[in-house]
Amino acid sequence: MKNIIIMGCGQGIGFATAKILSENNNVIGISRTHNPELEKLNIEFHQLDILNGNLDDINFPEVVDGLVYAPGSINLKPFNRLTEDDFKNDFEINVLGAVKCIQKLLPNLKKSESASIVLFSSVAAKLGMPFHASISTSKNAVEGLTKSLAAEFSAQKIRVNAIAPSLTDTHLASQLLSTPEKREASGKRHPLQRVGNAEEMAKITEFLLSADSSWITGQIIGIDGGMGSIKL
Known part of the structure; x- marks a missing residue:
């Protein structure tokens, strides 16, 4: 059983x-928000703000086989309405939070025979999309971090990959999908004519943590209904 x-x-x-x-x-799950549904899962849960909390307060296993960094942000505004703090906040949650967690758990990951790290980018890092200046900036940094760490950690057989979704039906995107009309319009922007869902992203994450992906590292995997690759 993996940790x-x-x-x-x-x-x-x-x-x-x-x-x-x-x-x-x-x-072991960590989040600043407590979802009552977590109590139904067989996990060890810790409520902690990853940016401001102290990870030393958690007793992590000596060997960690997989690390998933899933916090994110959707901050869509015209460029002239984005503040310096907007850019800083997006960078902190998407990049510096991941750096903090990886640095904390790197000694544990090194002790695994098949460690894997999964980060999250966005289709907006690949495509030029209006109102995405801040999120695109931070997610491009995530992609650079992914490739750099994949190269550096390869000697320890630690794999590092990132998933780059397009719009996914989650709480984070609730405002963008708040009406049937918005949902339909968002779906039509994708070649496959719909938005993604969290379970699809979770299954790809599971694959990237498994032995089935043991020869995959340094990759940015677009799970985006074709938006990042094809145009109809």
């Missing part, structure tokens, strides 16, 4: 991942 750490397990993709992985793994 898997999921940062941001309270809702959305992180929660869906915890739900799937808890069936066959020892899962």
